[in-house]
Amino acid sequence: MDSTEYHRIVEKYLDDVYRTVFCYCKNKENAEDAVQNAFLKLLNSKDINFNNEDHSKRWLIRVALNECKNMWQSFWNRNKLSFDELDTDPSYRDETHEELMEILDQLPQNYKSVVHLYYYEGYSVKEISMILGISESNVQIRLKRARDKMKTLLKEE
Numbered sequence: 001m002d003s004t005e006y007h008r009i010v011e012k013y014l015d016d017v018y019r020t021v022f023c024y025c026k027n028k029e030n031a032e033d034a035v036q037n038a039f040l041k042l043l044n045s046k047d048i049n050f051n052n053e054d055h056s057k058r059w060l061i062r063v064a065l066n067e068c069k070n071m072w073q074s075f076w077n078r079n080k081l082s083f084d085e086l087d088t089d090p091s092y093r094d095e096t097h098e099e100l101m102e103i104l105d106q107l108p109q110n111y112k113s114v115v116h117l118y119y120y121e122g123y124s125v126k127e128i129s130m131i132l133g134i135s136e137s138n139v140q141i142r143l144k145r146a147r148d149k150m151k152t153l154l155k156e157e
Contacts, residue, residue: 006043013057014039015119021064023116024109025071034067054127062131065113103153111146114139 017038022031038060042048049057104112117123118139121133124144129136 009042009056009060010039012053015061016057017060017064018111020061020116020121021068023066023120024068024113026105030068030071034064034071035070037067038064058127061117062133065132072121100126100150103150105147106153107146111142111149118143 016033018031018035021034022028025031025034041063042060048059050059104115107115113132114128117128118125123131125136125139128139132139
């Protein structure tokens with residue numbers, strides 16, 4: 001991959017990959033590290049060929065999420081930070097959706113990542129399945145359970 005192609009991909013997908021990873025990590029620094037590692041892997045992979053534009057984005061998200069999972073297994077990332085402890089909120093968080101985001105924060109991580117990819121990134125069930133490496137039925141089950149849990153939490157408030 002030549003440097004102009006690499007820079008084009010970075011410019012095009014950096015924000016999307018970061019938002020997805022941030023939702024998973026809940027930590028600005030870890031999200032930045034995971035995204036940086038994913039783009040470094042892209043830069044260092046000499047024989048990678050993407051079928052189309054969306055394939056490169058899915059590949060980057062998958063690699064970045066794997067980096068997050070690796071970080072979660074380390075001692076340093078067992079201490080979680082809430083959104084309240086961050087200096088800045090992600091761009092998709094605003095006051096009109098604050099209650100919904102608080103409920104989303106209460107979901108287990110496996111539900112939260114599926115909801116984020118489906119509703120915020122606009123991926124289909126099939127695409128989420130490929131990104132996360134789980135079956136399409138598992139994605140649908142997680143979405144259904146996440147919706148049910150969110151409904152329950154909304155009724156409690």
